[in-house]
Amino acid sequence: xxxxxxxxxxxxxxxxxxxxxxxxxxxxxxxxxxxxxxxxxxxxxxxxxxxxxxxxxxxxxxxxxxxxxxxxxxxxxxxxxxxxxxxxxxxxxxxxxxxxxxxxxxxxxxxxxxxxxxxxxxxxxxxxxxxxxxxxxxxxxxxxxxxxxxxxxxxxxxxxxxxxxxxxxxxxxxxxxxxxxxxxxxxxxxxxxxxxxxxxxxxxxxxxxxxxxxxxxxxxxxxxxxxxxxxxxxxxxxxxxxxxxxxxxxxxxxxxxxxxxxxxxxxxxxxxxxxxxxxxxxxxxxxxxxxxxxxxxxxxxxxxxxxxxxxxxxxxxxxxxxxxxxxxxxxxxxxxxxxxxxxxxxxxxxxxxxxxxxxxxxxxxxxxxxxxxxxxxxxxxxxxxxxxxxxxxxxxxxxxxxxxxxxxxxxxxxxxxxxxxxxxxxxxxxxxxxxxxxxxxxxxxxxxxxxxxxxxxxxxxxxxxxxxxxxxxxxxxxxx
Amino acid sequence: xxxxxxxxxxxxxxxxxxxxxxxxxxxxxxxxxxxxxxxxxxxxxxxxxxxxxxxxxxxxxxxxxxxxxxxxxxxxxxxxxxxxxxxxxxxxxxxxxxxxxxxxxxxxxxxxxxxxxxxxxxxxxxxxxxxxxxxxxxxxxxxxxxxxxxxxxxxxxxxxxxxxxxxxxxxxxxxxxxxxxxxxxxxxxxxxxxxxxxxxxxxxxxxxxxxxxxxxxxxxxxxxxxxxxxxxxxxxxxxxxxxxxxxxxxxxxxxxxxxxxxxxxxxxxxxxxxxxxxxxxxxxxxxxxxxxxxxxxxxxxxxxxxxxxxxxxxxxxxxxxxxxxxxxxxxxxxxxxxxxxxxxxxxxxxxxxxxxxxxxxxxxxxxxxxxxxxxxxxxxxxxxxxxxxxxxxxxxxxxxxxxxxxxxxxxxxxxxxxxxxxxxxxxxxxxxxxxxxxxxxxxxxxxxxxxxxxxxx
Numbered sequence: 001x002x003x004x005x006x007x008x009x010x011x012x013x014x015x016x017x018x019x020x021x022x023x024x025x026x027x028x029x030x031x032x033x034x035x036x037x038x039x040x041x042x043x044x045x046x047x048x049x050x051x052x053x054x055x056x057x058x059x060x061x062x063x064x065x066x067x068x069x070x071x072x073x074x075x076x077x078x079x080x081x082x083x084x085x086x087x088x089x090x091x092x093x094x095x096x097x098x099x100x101x102x103x104x105x106x107x108x109x110x111x112x113x114x115x116x117x118x119x120x121x122x123x124x125x126x127x128x129x130x131x132x133x134x135x136x137x138x139x140x141x142x143x144x145x146x147x148x149x150x151x152x153x154x155x156x157x158x159x160x161x162x163x164x165x166x167x168x169x170x171x172x173x174x175x176x177x178x179x180x181x182x183x184x185x186x187x188x189x190x191x192x193x194x195x196x197x198x199x200x201x202x203x204x205x206x207x208x209x210x211x212x213x214x215x216x217x218x219x220x221x222x223x224x225x226x227x228x229x230x231x232x233x234x235x236x237x238x239x240x241x242x243x244x245x246x247x248x249x250x251x252x253x254x255x256x257x258x259x260x261x262x263x264x265x266x267x268x269x270x271x272x273x274x275x276x277x278x279x280x281x282x283x284x285x286x287x288x289x290x291x292x293x294x295x296x297x298x299x300x301x302x303x304x305x306x307x308x309x310x311x312x313x314x315x316x317x318x319x320x321x322x323x324x325x326x327x328x329x330x331x332x333x334x335x336x337x338x339x340x341x342x343x344x345x346x347x348x349x350x351x352x353x354x355x356x357x358x359x360x361x362x363x364x365x366x367x368x369x370x371x372x373x374x375x376x377x378x379x380x381x382x383x384x385x386x387x388x389x390x391x392x393x394x395x396x397x398x399x400x401x402x403x404x405x406x407x408x409x410x411x412x413x414x415x416x417x418x419x420x421x422x423x424x425x426x427x428x429x430x431x432x433x434x435x436x437x438x439x440x441x442x443x444x445x446x447x448x449x450x451x452x453x454x455x456x457x458x459x460x461x462x463x464x465x466x467x468x469x470x471x472x473x474x475x476x477x478x479x480x
Numbered sequence: 481x482x483x484x485x486x487x488x489x490x491x492x493x494x495x496x497x498x499x500x501x502x503x504x505x506x507x508x509x510x511x512x513x514x515x516x517x518x519x520x521x522x523x524x525x526x527x528x529x530x531x532x533x534x535x536x537x538x539x540x541x542x543x544x545x546x547x548x549x550x551x552x553x554x555x556x557x558x559x560x561x562x563x564x565x566x567x568x569x570x571x572x573x574x575x576x577x578x579x580x581x582x583x584x585x586x587x588x589x590x591x592x593x594x595x596x597x598x599x600x601x602x603x604x605x606x607x608x609x610x611x612x613x614x615x616x617x618x619x620x621x622x623x624x625x626x627x628x629x630x631x632x633x634x635x636x637x638x639x640x641x642x643x644x645x646x647x648x649x650x651x652x653x654x655x656x657x658x659x660x661x662x663x664x665x666x667x668x669x670x671x672x673x674x675x676x677x678x679x680x681x682x683x684x685x686x687x688x689x690x691x692x693x694x695x696x697x698x699x700x701x702x703x704x705x706x707x708x709x710x711x712x713x714x715x716x717x718x719x720x721x722x723x724x725x726x727x728x729x730x731x732x733x734x735x736x737x738x739x740x741x742x743x744x745x746x747x748x749x750x751x752x753x754x755x756x757x758x759x760x761x762x763x764x765x766x767x768x769x770x771x772x773x774x775x776x777x778x779x780x781x782x783x784x785x786x787x788x789x790x791x792x793x794x795x796x797x798x799x800x801x802x803x804x805x806x807x808x809x810x811x812x813x814x815x816x817x818x819x820x821x822x823x824x825x826x827x828x829x830x831x832x833x834x835x836x837x838x839x840x841x842x843x844x845x846x847x848x849x850x851x852x853x854x855x856x857x858x859x860x861x862x863x864x865x866x867x868x869x870x871x872x873x874x875x876x877x878x879x880x881x882x883x884x885x886x887x888x889x890x891x892x893x894x895x896x897x898x899x900x901x902x903x904x905x906x907x908x909x910x911x912x913x914x915x916x917x918x919x920x921x922x923x924x925x926x927x928x929x930x931x932x933x934x935x936x937x
Contacts, residue, residue, distance in 0.1 A: 148802045151857035159856030163802040166862065170645055178660045179648060188644075314735065350703075352687030359797065360553075362647050369663075372734050373689040373701035374742040377727075378710065385712030385719065441725035445718045462714035469713050470722050475735050 001310040002301070003431065004480040005269055006030055007088035009315075009323025010431050012409060027301050030089035031294050033127055037085030042334045047073050054116050054141060054209035061112040069337070070112055071105065075355050076341035078118075080334065082322045093126040093293070095318065096268050098356075099363025101137050101172060103146040105356060113142035113209060114356070130261060130291035131252035134172060138248045139211040141200040147361060154196030154219030165192035167361045173251040175260025182256040183226065190225035194232065194247050197240060213241040226250075252291055258283035262296060264366075269300055270309045272367040278305050311479040314368040317351030319480070320380050324387050324472050325402070327429045329409060333400030340402050343393010347386070351379040384472035389465035406464050418443060418457055419450030425471045432476035442470060543674060543914040544841045544872070545783055547776075547792045547829075548667060548692055550654070551822070551846035553799035554646060556860055557867030558852060558887075558896060559808065559815055560616070561631055561879075564592050565609040568887050572853040576805045576815070576860070578611055590809035593620040595631075595879065610879055614808050615816035616823035619869075623830050627877035628837065630934035634865040634883050634899040636848060641925075642898070644862040646800070649847030654691035656903060657925040666922050667791045668695030670910055673918035679748045679788035685775040690793035698741040699791075705754045705778045709746055720746070752785050759784055765832040772796040773825035780832050783840065796822055799846060803857035830871060841872035841913045841935070843906060849896050853889040863895035868905055870934055874913055880932040881905075904929045912937055 002023050003010045018026045043050065049057050049070050061067045082091050101121060105114035117140045125133035137143050144150055147167055153159035166188050174182050197218030201210050218240040224231040230250055232243045251257055262282035266274035278300070285299040286292075300306055315323060321344065325332075332340035348354050352375070358364050365371070386392045392402040409429065415421050419439050426434035443450040446463060457463050471477065562578035563569050569577060581587040581594075592611025610633070612620050623629035636642070641658035643649050652658040656666030671677050672695065682699035684690040693699040702708055713719035720743065727739025753759075759781040767773040775794045782789050798818050806813020826842065833840055849866030881900035889895075903926040910916040912935035919928055 148857060148859075151803055153856045156856070158853065161802060161855050161857050161859070162861045166644070170647075176645060176648060179643075179658065181643075181645075185644065350687075360646065360800075368734055369691070369694055370688055372738050373684070373687070374708070374738060374745060375687050375701040375703045377739055377742055378708065379687070379703075381710060381719070381723065382712030385714075385716075389712075389714050391712070438726055442722050445722035445725070447718070466714045466718060470719060473719070473723060474726055475739065478735055 008082045008319055009326045011326045012428055015431055031298060033087050033090050037087035039081040039085035042080050042084060043077050046336050047077050049073050049115055050077060050119060054113055055206055057112040057115055058209055067111050070115055072336040074115055075345055076336040079344055083325050090127055094123050097122045097126050102358050102361050102363035103142050104359045107146050110145045113145055117142035127294055130293060131249060134252045135248050141209055141211055144198055150199050152192060152196045153217040154193045155217055160192050162188055162192045165195055171361055174254060174256040177260060177263050187225045190223050193219035193223050195244050198244055258286045262286055265300060267366050270306050271312045278303055313480050314371050315478055315480050316371055317348055317353035321347055321383055324384050328387060328404040330402055330404045332402045335400055338400035339394040339397045340400050343402055347383045352376055381473045385469040388469035406468050410458055414454040417450060418448055418452045418454055421454040421457055430471050430477045544839050545789055546914055547842040549844040550795045551799050551844060552795050552797040554848045554850060554862055555799040555846035555866050556801055556850040560613050561633055561867040562592050562611050564611045572889055575807055575858060576854050578613055578808045589614055613819045615819035618827035619823035622827045623871050624877060628871060628873050628875050629877050630870040630875050631879045632868045632881045632900050632905050634896055635868040635902050636865045636898040638898055638901055644848060646847055651691060653845050653847055656923045659925050664695030665692035667692045668697050669922045670916055671697040671791055673916060680745055681788050681790045684793040692793050700745050705781055708749055748787050754781050761832045763831050763834050765828050767828045768824045770821050772821060773828060776825050776829040780829060801859050803859035805859050837873040841909055843909055844869045845902055851895050852887045865896035865898040868902060870909060874936045876934050876936055880934050908932060908935050
């Protein structure tokens with residue numbers, strides 16, 4: 001259960017390894033990340049833009065490969081990290097924060113900024129301090145571009161653009177929980193003034209497109225908001241950057257922010273409907289640890305509610321796809337624009353969660369009513385079926401395609417009967433218990449008797465791929 | 481566990497990708513993002529059924545097919561339907577306002593489209609001076625001129641339930657209430673009160689089901705009509721058998737119930753060839769090339785397919801116009817393109833269905849309108865009231881409802897004050913055209929008001 005929650009789905013053997021070392025020791029190992037994960041070696045070649053400056057990535061976007069080069073490297077790097085990294089909780093948290101601070105990279109022509117945001121804001125802080133991440137996001141050129149703070153010119157009353165200010169409060173920090181909001185429209189307007197001038201450097205040179213405070217766009221009038229808790233006097237020209245930093249730190253440490261962040265974390269790991277008592281206790285830990293994420297997660301993972309939450313969450317499409325790939329020990333090419341990358345990208349798109357393509361700043365939703373739909377299920381099942389019969393994406397490039405070797409996954413020796421083999425697959429590949437009735441239904445569908453020898457399935461490639469594909473399509477595999 | 485489909489044939493040894501694979505349907509990320517291309521087939525003569533012809537004996541419902549279009553992002557109702565002579569409108573929107581004919585030597589395609597038709601606009605000092613956005617010429621020339629398009633301006637949620645959050649706002653509109661005590665869609669509650677609802681009564685276009693349709697009545701998300709089937713396995717027939725057994729209706733669990741419903745819907749659609757001339761657009765209609773237009777085209781196909789369709793939810797995004805809306809007179813401006821995408825698709829749908837629009841009513845909503853003042857980026861920020869459209873051949877064209885005599889720039893309750901609760905409009909549509917008698921369940925926190933008179937019995 002814990003493995004299903006803290007990872008993108010177990011690989012064969014992981015659950016046994018976790019049991020051997022002890023669940024709590026494994027949780028600690030996942031919380032205390034050291035060094036890079038095991039997926040990074042796959043990115044040694046073909047991913048230069050992940051380390052590039054904004055200016056260098058502008059040059060890439062402006063060159064022959066265009067924006068697709070940047071986006072394709074981002075996509076396939078992070079899919080491979082999810083599939084292959086041993087730091088699974090870290091990757092899960094990157095997905096979480098990437099959605100919390102979502103940016104649609106096609107909103108303007110400046111999609112090249114998104115790479116640095118994801119690496120430097122999200123990945124650099126995913127298990128760090130929330131306050132550091134919030135301030136990094138507030139100074140992220142990509143975020144400021146996406147949410148229109150670049151044109152937020154509050155030096156004149158008519159020049160204000162509230163977009164970033166509103167989402168900074170509503171989505172990034174104070175939040176709204178079940179309709180309860182702790183700030184006013186006047187606060188939004190004031191924050192838009194305070195944060196005006198948070199923009200980027202347009203001066204030619206290596207630092208072009210990095211964050212810069214532009215005093216000529218900053219409102220210099222006195223401002224007071226949040227019931228007077230944040231107040232700044234009128235400022236001289238050139239002043240005001242520190243006021244913005246003070247504001248962001250105020251927001252990061254606000255009790256409403258602690259509740260909102262913990263509510264979202266509990267939604268991710270425990271249930272669609274968090275109890276306010278767990279939210280409150282986690283928020284206390286968050287606040288007591290100066291917004292550090294690791295102790296907050298530890299508190300949630302050790303809670304009774306987490307312990308009782310097996311199967312309460314529906315895997316989102318990215319989680320489903322990666323879980324299928326991990327359960328089957330799938331191999332794939334590393335090239336960001338190869339057939340493997342394309343096939344996986346299209347599969348996510350068909351399931352309704354194209355990676356890094358959420359248009360709105362709220363990120364992909366994290367509740368079952370959004371994801372459980374007819375079209376969603378049909379596409380999930382199709383992905384599972386395709387992976388298992390080696391039809392995930394274009395298979396024409398023998399050096400770059402998504403492949404599974406199902407026979408290699410089978411136990412040796414095989415169980416005696418087909419029914420026992422199905423039970424083994426559910427437990428060891430799917431990490432769930434399957435009922436005798438569901439085994440019987442599977443046998444009926446396959447047209448084989450449950451008592452037949454297991455080789456009835458394993459010696460027929462079509463039947464084997466169908467069987468494993470269905471194991472990954474069972475209701476229990478859709479949950480975590 | 482429920483019924484089991486019969487299995488067929490033996491599995492091919494070593495079955496390889498191919499025969500039953502429907503995954504290579506040719507859509508790509510790029511087409512996903514650009515919207516699906518719509519191709520008009522050759523026109524064919526098809527006799528339209530009446531309501532009673534397409535209601536099956538077990539589905540005696542008398543209501544129209546209700547199509548709910550959600551303009552996601554907070555659509556600027558003051559651009560779609562502009563009070564273009566209002567003083568504050570002109571002064572607070574220096575570049576993005578819809579302009580009067582006298583501002584151009586040759587106003588063709590530039591000025592707002594005048595709306596001289598009747599309607600009832602109490603409390604409105606500027607009667608006769610609304611204009612539709614010049615990008616919406618097709619909607620103006622067709623449904624509006626034919627008297628089949630009703631407009632309710634200054635529409636939305638009243639002050640007590642207002643939010644300027646996209647996310648809470650969309651939820652509130654789709655649940656029909658801002659109360660957190662409700663978690664089902666108002667269209668689903670409408671259907672729950674209808675007799676004989678079965679088969680594909682409720683369809684949401686797209687990969688995820690719209691919240692307006694969520695609830696106890698089976699509702700289906702459909703990305704497109706033709707690919708709605710089990711695919712991807714070495715034997716999809718056998719896979720269907722297993723999945724039908726495993727996803728168990730009646731458990732009260734959303735995942736299981738949805739899986740079971742999906743299998744039933746596949747059975748309903750089995751044997752329907754949407755590529756046949758029967759389902760080609762009629763009356764010479766050519767749908768524009770956009771994802772939204774394709775959604776409406778396929779909805780028209782589902783209506784013709786007689787599969788029990790009663791409610792449809794469909795989305796058109798891209799209305800969060802914080803910057804660069806552009807001048808309405810510029811055909812390349814971003815807001816004009818969005819307005820045209822919206823209007824051209826509605827007009828095509830209206831034209832395609834022809835007389836069948838006697839039994840189809842389309843209504844639009846958006847989570848809020850936008851500030852009256854143009855912001856520093858040539859856009860508008862989150863505001864309050866927006867404009868609603870209701871279209872159908874049993875809809876009496878005109879502008880309805882109250883409208884404020886002035887609009888001021890104010891960060892909270894200025895902007896365009898909501899004078900017309902959107903639920904007042906939809907209550908009339910659902911009761912008069914939808915045969916609803918459970919309005920207090922459909923809109924539980926809304927106190928019913930008199931009908932505006934836009935729907936004909």
